[in-house]
Amino acid sequence: MTASNQDSFHEIKPPLAVDQALAEANRCLNCYDAPCTKACPTHIDVPGFIKKIGTGNLRGSARVIFEANVLGASCARVCPTEVLCEGACVMDDVTWKPIQIGQLQRYATDFAMARGILPFTKSPVKKPGRVAIIGAGPSGLACAAELLRVGHEAVIFDAGEKPGGLNTYGVAEYKMTPAVALAEVAQLQKAGVEIRSGVRVGQHISIAELETQFDAIFVGVGLGRIGKIGLAGENLDGVVDAMDYIAELKIDRAKAETRTRGRRVVVIGGGNTSIDVVTQAQRLGAAEVHLVYRRGPEELPAYAHEVELAKQSGCRFVFLSQPVRVVGNGKVEGLVVQRMRLGAPGPDGRRKPEPVVGEELTLAADLIVPATGQEARLDLLKNLPNVKLDRNRPVVNSDMQTSNPKYFAGGDCVSGGQEVVNAVAEGKRAAAGIVKFLQNRQSTVDGRQFGAEK
Amino acid sequence: MADLKVNLAGIKSPNPFWLASAPPTNTGDQIMRAFDAGWGGAVWKTLGQPIVNVSSRYSTVDMNGQRVMGLNNIELITDRPLEVNFREVAEVKKRYPNNAVIVSLMVESNQQAWHEIVKRAEDAGADGLELNFGCPHGMSERGMGSAVGQVPDYACQITTWVKEVAKTPVIVKLTPNITDVIYPARAAKKGGADAVSLINTINSITGVDLDTFVPRPDVGGKSAHGGYCGPAVKPIALNMLSSIAKDKEVGIPISGIGGISNWRDAAEFILLGATTVQVCTAVMHYGFRIVEDMIDGLSNYLDEKGMRSVNELIGKSLPTISKWEELDLNYKVIANVNQDKCIGCGLCYVACNDGAHQSISAKAREDGRTRVDIIDDTCVGCNLCSLVCPVDNCITMKQIDTGHAPLTWKEYQKNPSAHKHLGPHNAH
Numbered sequence A: 001m002t003a004s005n006q007d008s009f010h011e012i013k014p015p016l017a018v019d020q021a022l023a024e025a026n027r028c029l030n031c032y033d034a035p036c037t038k039a040c041p042t043h044i045d046v047p048g049f050i051k052k053i054g055t056g057n058l059r060g061s062a063r064v065i066f067e068a069n070v071l072g073a074s075c076a077r078v079c080p081t082e083v084l085c086e087g088a089c090v091m092d093d094v095t096w097k098p099i100q101i102g103q104l105q106r107y108a109t110d111f112a113m114a115r116g117i118l119p120f121t122k123s124p125v126k127k128p129g130r131v132a133i134i135g136a137g138p139s140g141l142a143c144a145a146e147l148l149r150v151g152h153e154a155v156i157f158d159a160g161e162k163p164g165g166l167n168t169y170g171v172a173e174y175k176m177t178p179a180v181a182l183a184e185v186a187q188l189q190k191a192g193v194e195i196r197s198g199v200r201v202g203q204h205i206s207i208a209e210l211e212t213q214f215d216a217i218f219v220g221v222g223l224g225r226i227g228k229i230g231l232a233g234e235n236l237d238g239v240v241d242a243m244d245y246i247a248e249l250k251i252d253r254a255k256a257e258t259r260t261r262g263r264r265v266v267v268i269g270g271g272n273t274s275i276d277v278v279t280q281a282q283r284l285g286a287a288e289v290h291l292v293y294r295r296g297p298e299e300l301p302a303y304a305h306e307v308e309l310a311k312q313s314g315c316r317f318v319f320l321s322q323p324v325r326v327v328g329n330g331k332v333e334g335l336v337v338q339r340m341r342l343g344a345p346g347p348d349g350r351r352k353p354e355p356v357v358g359e360e361l362t363l364a365a366d367l368i369v370p371a372t373g374q375e376a377r378l379d380l381l382k383n384l385p386n387v388k389l390d391r392n393r394p395v396v397n398s399d400m401q402t403s404n405p406k407y408f409a410g411g412d413c414v415s416g417g418q419e420v421v422n423a424v425a426e427g428k429r430a431a432a433g434i435v436k437f438l439q440n441r442q443s444t445v446d447g448r449q450f451g452a453e454k
Numbered sequence B: 001m002a003d004l005k006v007n008l009a010g011i012k013s014p015n016p017f018w019l020a021s022a023p024p025t026n027t028g029d030q031i032m033r034a035f036d037a038g039w040g041g042a043v044w045k046t047l048g049q050p051i052v053n054v055s056s057r058y059s060t061v062d063m064n065g066q067r068v069m070g071l072n073n074i075e076l077i078t079d080r081p082l083e084v085n086f087r088e089v090a091e092v093k094k095r096y097p098n099n100a101v102i103v104s105l106m107v108e109s110n111q112q113a114w115h116e117i118v119k120r121a122e123d124a125g126a127d128g129l130e131l132n133f134g135c136p137h138g139m140s141e142r143g144m145g146s147a148v149g150q151v152p153d154y155a156c157q158i159t160t161w162v163k164e165v166a167k168t169p170v171i172v173k174l175t176p177n178i179t180d181v182i183y184p185a186r187a188a189k190k191g192g193a194d195a196v197s198l199i200n201t202i203n204s205i206t207g208v209d210l211d212t213f214v215p216r217p218d219v220g221g222k223s224a225h226g227g228y229c230g231p232a233v234k235p236i237a238l239n240m241l242s243s244i245a246k247d248k249e250v251g252i253p254i255s256g257i258g259g260i261s262n263w264r265d266a267a268e269f270i271l272l273g274a275t276t277v278q279v280c281t282a283v284m285h286y287g288f289r290i291v292e293d294m295i296d297g298l299s300n301y302l303d304e305k306g307m308r309s310v311n312e313l314i315g316k317s318l319p320t321i322s323k324w325e326e327l328d329l330n331y332k333v334i335a336n337v338n339q340d341k342c343i344g345c346g347l348c349y350v351a352c353n354d355g356a357h358q359s360i361s362a363k364a365r366e367d368g369r370t371r372v373d374i375i376d377d378t379c380v381g382c383n384l385c386s387l388v389c390p391v392d393n394c395i396t397m398k399q400i401d402t403g404h405a406p407l408t409w410k411e412y413q414k415n416p417s418a419h420k421h422l423g424p425h426n427a428h
């Protein structure tokens, strides 16, 4: 596998053919109170849509998916199904092979995309209350769609040139291309979602202005870049922020390739983002790729299936190594790491790495990509009036409502970084919260209880 | 290794596995390849005045991704000249003297026509004859095939004509498209048949193309009903087979046909009274090679059961088939779930709750799956839960002691009030 896909970003999971989809759909037991449905953060009726594939009712199948998740098409491609729906599948116990739920979901949503079947229908009956949504990532898009279904007006403001958030600029290219992400957004737009791209809230439009124009605000701004990680020499030419590196490869493959081909790449991290960097650097033709991680293989936070992929791509793991400084003369030449060993467990239960004095190692490198955690978008979050933050994240209740009742938030900016499907689930939950909020507000405005009106 | 040799009314065969009269026995070349693969005998594709076929001809019933659960055809009898067929019969017999070659026949209902074709078949070297009174499509419109098999008097008459001249054993092949297969079977016996074979295909329309609105198979925008066979028809064949095998008046050997795909199916037919079995669809699906496992599997099975010959198996299950009214009302089983094996799919719960007797309780397990428990008091022991359970041996039916002596419906009926424990129960 290694040699043949060095420079190829072909889809890791190609779409199912008709016969494959039918065979797989028919393998599904159609569980009662299905565990896969519970395991899906958006609670898609999984057996429901799969059985419809089995009967050839693809339109109905896609409808079942979209009812729970308007981003069903991208989720089908990017969800870590191994730890979500498929991880819960009872067939794992029977045949050791869970139903390929993600692939079947893709089969149905591909059909919908190809036929122009829209993911939701805007309510023909308008409800009072306009909502501003900051961020056209998965959380913002899902929130907007759910509000439109109910009849509220929603406008998304997004700083990016193109909508989609990390669906467009972040997820690994071999899972989903920007073209697919954008096609999905286009379907949502066709169904009525309004997006103002290239508008950064706080810069092109002020928060105060939003407050005057809208009755509620959803904040789905995600996270920012990796930022500085406090390493000597990290300003040297050849140190590239993981988020910039990934975005570049998704927007301008040729440029990313020039930067990478034949180079020695060292990635710093251990989470899923760092894995995405190494697998893609490998595919861009890097001469060699090392992943430097402070702790041991057992402690790697990235999913096992992602780590396996990195190994298959040819990445070398440098465990128990703490980066100390970047060396080079104007340009990066190497990364010096401090050897670590695992000491006593820390407060989080994980064994704490501690330096092995005197043991340093230099990894020769032309390109160093820090891929540790992303920074919070404090420039915006800090300026939200009366919105309480905890560890740089807005504090929310179960309705995703912040300490300022007019403000709701969800997605990565609240969770600190999860999956697309979690962002969708939270956008949806926030929409339900906003609907409730607007109803209550309306009933006080009208001086009568909501529900009395027809 | 157990002895698989059989003898059906004088027709000897190295094993009970025969090809049914159908496309796999169209030509001598095919039959010789089948014999090389291990088939014990073959019933030649029905011979008669050559016909003209239509195109297309077959359609199937597919279930959950499994193809050809049932096969439907509108093909007629042989479309090759009689001389060619008979020349090939002679050739096959010469090269494979130990295999059984039975020639299937169908001509118009005319004594002379039957006499003639019987003689030609026997002159060619047939070990036996099979009279096709079963084909339910096309030929029946011309007064042949099932048009004969459906009227016991006709069946008897033609069998009599054949027996007037036949020197080899005569098998009458019966149609299932009747109300009670016993009557044509008795008629065949009365006409002098040496054996019967069953079933031929069942009248069918397998489905309709939802885009063209034409049922399958489509012959230029039209279709006609066909004959149905394959795995789906096995239960119907087994029932008809056993009813003839149990009938005292018929009392002649039987060649079983209908949905046989492997040695297990074959063993079931033999247990219910078949001496040989015939196969068509499974060979059309997978080829002659399937006979290897049929022979291997059957002989291993016989060895395991300590039987030295397949003949010991013939009809062995017949005594266990009784009338409903002779079953014991006081015998009782209830379902039992092996929680260690349970995967928590909840299928038994919905099945019993919606489709049976509301005798399974369900609650969410800690891992998000469903925990089921049988409610012993109301379980009627219908088997449904164990049938839908996807895990082998997870739900089993356990006999419980009712403390009551065996009781048949006939006995019960004499004084129902003496057996209050049997109900009727209040709805729960």
Ligand SMILES: Cc1cc2nc3c(=O)[nH]c(=O)nc-3n(C[C@H](O)[C@H](O)[C@H](O)COP(=O)(O)OP(=O)(O)OC[C@H]3O[C@@H](n4cnc5c(N)ncnc54)[C@H](O)[C@@H]3O)c2cc1C
Pocket: A078, A079, A080, A134, A135, A136, A137, A138, A139, A140, A157, A158, A159, A160, A163, A164, A165, A166, A167, A170, A171, A172, A175, A199, A200, A201, A202, A220, A221, A222, A223, A246, A272, A273, A276, A377, A380, A410, A411, A412, A413, A417, A418, A419, A420, A421, A423
């Ligand atoms: C490298 C990488 C790979 C990933 N791979 C996967 C994967 O394979 N599968 C998976 O399920 N998840 C993956 N994720 C996680 C997933 O992408 C996120 O969980 C998800 O996109 C979060 O959605 P969101 O709506 O919260 O934010 P985002 O997708 O980050 O979207 C936020 C949006 O807000 C906009 N914005 C920010 N500030 C402003 C402002 N001031 N004004 C207006 N707009 C603003 C941004 O332009 C952006 O469009 C990955 C994440 C990363 C970083």
Ligand SMILES: Cc1cc2nc3c(=O)[nH]c(=O)nc-3n(C[C@H](O)[C@H](O)[C@H](O)COP(=O)(O)O)c2cc1C
Pocket: B020, B021, B022, B023, B045, B046, B071, B072, B073, B075, B076, B077, B078, B104, B132, B134, B135, B173, B199, B200, B201, B228, B229, B230, B231, B233, B257, B258, B259, B260, B278, B279, B280, B281, B282
């Ligand atoms: C395409 C086709 C053609 C057939 N032609 C004949 C025939 O010519 N004569 C006959 O007696 N039975 C004919 N049959 C019936 C088979 O011999 C057999 O009785 C029937 O298919 C049931 O067996 P199976 O379930 O193993 O297929 C035909 C069946 C098929 C599928």
Ligand code: SF4
Pocket: B334, B335, B351, B352, B356, B357, B358, B359, B360, B374, B375, B378, B379, B380, B381, B382, B383, B384, B385, B386
């Ligand atoms: S045997 Fe029938 S009645 Fe008893 S629990 Fe199972 S399904 Fe219900």
